[in-house]
């Protein structure tokens with residue numbers, strides 16, 4: 163037994179090829195580059211104001227005072243809730259509307275289908291910066307300035323999400339939908355109860371992207387809101403910067419707190435991003 | 447339960463007509479098998495009956511009711527697909543219960559029906575599993591269960607066994623047949639496998655290129671095929687069909703342009719059969735032998751055409767040897783070479 167066991171470790175080491183080592187090294191460097199700003203953010207949030215220009219990664223005298231201060235500041239909580247409300251609402255809206263339209267484009271044949279699809283795709287080519295003025299004019303016309311709806315309406319449905327969902331729904335075999343049609347479900351229920359559960363990986367990805375995009379959105383919320391009570395977190399945090407002196411330690415503390423919901427969301431949804439769920443009901 | 451009637455049924459996709467006005471009456475409780483080569487329009491016909499494809503012309507009646515414009519869910523039919531199409535995100539129990547989606551039964555009655563179906567299909571132990579944890583045969587049984595719980599007017603099966611291995615296919619053939627006997631529900635079943643058609647059907651409907659060539663009981667089609675295509679499609683190995691000349695007892699192989707086509711099944715063309723009583727004698731060199739156990743298939747050529755005869759198990763001729771195989775009187779099917787329609791027997 164023992165003699166038979168000994169060669170195994172040697173074999174495992176032999177399998178690590180030089181190509182692997184280079185790949186790992188590059189990935190490691192990339193990872194470090196990505197995580198360094200985050201580490202500095204956390205580090206700064208733990209430093210007292212007097213030490214923030216001391217660029218050591220490990221704070222000399224770590225303190226939670228910034229957290230206590232930021233959390234007890236009513237404005238921060240308000241902005242946090244604003245951001246949560248906006249991001250959750252827009253994410254839910256995207257999951258619903260993008261899927262519904264994507265499904266229709268993927269699974270129904272109707273006159274004008276291609277035209278609609280191309281029209282949706284073409285909006286992908288227009289950068290947000292160019293849309294901000296029309297959005298602003300529109301909001302002004304309809305009286306949406308300085309309101310939650312004003313912050314949210316441009317993102318309630320996105321071309322990207324529609325495109326993503328359409329591509330995924332195209333991979334759902336028609337047999338499932340036809341079986342459901344025969345079982346007596348109406349078309350809306352087929353979409354909701356049969357097609358949607360089959361695209362949960364795409365739906366989770368869409369939810370994460372949409373939430374992140376809206377959670378970190380800065381430009382449009384800054385433009386459309388004027389009252390501080392309506393600020394989202396990124397807009398609010400930068401206002402720390404312009405009151406009196408720039409309070410980096412507070413900004414970093416707010417930013418550190420702001421990463422928590424996105425982390426939580428990712429951890430909650432990543433288990434749904436599992437491939438191969440769909441094919442299990444079909445032949446191998 | 448219900449009968450199904452197709453009247454001059456037509457299907458066109460764009461400008462291409464793929465079903466050319468077929469007529470068929472399926473009796474209440476009958477097990478009808480549509481058989482034909484891939485692309486002949488079997489699935490299209492079945493899907494029109496299900497309501498998944500629009501009818502381009504003619505009419506479909508289920509239980510006497512014209513259903514051309516009726517939604518699938520209002521036709522009260524159940525369908526089982528080649529790929530099973532059971533929902534992967536639901537357990538076996540939920541999948542079967544989905545067949546009762548529109549049913550007005552109470553919760554406990556529904557649960558009882560699901561249990562009952564599971565018991566009949568030997569799925570009871572698997573009720574709380576998901577499809578990913580089932581074998582192909584089990585998945586197809588779940589699909590059948592989902593169809594069964596509804597007590598539909600008719601079952602439609604589209605090549606339900608094609609994805610199973612040969613052994614499981616043979617077993618499921620028997621199970622489905624037994625299920626039909628027990629439930630007595632009308633079944634329309636599509637397959638390209640003539641063995642399935644022969645073994646399961648009350649009546650076989652042979653289709654080719656959007657037409658029905660012949661409809662009849664399995665043995666009737668086997669014994670009296672209406673044309674060369676049906677004759678060759680039903681039965682394994684395929685019937686030998688060759689041009690012949692002569693009359694009565696004196697049929698002999700002839701070249702192309704001969705006045706008749708003769709068809710003889712390999713099982714009826716016997717090596718070393720007695721000369722008297724023979725309607726057709728064919729002699730040629732052996733190209734291959736396939737011992738099957740109970741008998742041996744002997745491949746040989748006559749006038750350049752490959753034919754198959756059978757020999758008794760222990761009298762296998764060698765390759766290259768000349769053999770003479772004969773078919774007894776009454777065993778030779780005659781076809782008109784121009785129309786390929788059956789004209790009689792010799």
Ligand SMILES: Nc1ncnc2c1ncn2[C@@H]1O[C@H](COP(=O)(O)OP(=O)(O)O)[C@@H](O)[C@H]1O
Nearest residue numbers: 459462464482483484485486487488489490491
């Ligand atoms: N959606 C479709 N569009 C165009 N042609 C189709 C479509 N579905 C089937 N056909 C054609 O109709 C014919 C019959 O198809 P089908 O009924 O699926 O054959 P089978 O089930 O007998 O193999 C085929 O020639 C096929 O190419």
Ligand SMILES: [Mg+2]
Nearest residue numbers: 488489490605
């Ligand atoms: Mg087919």
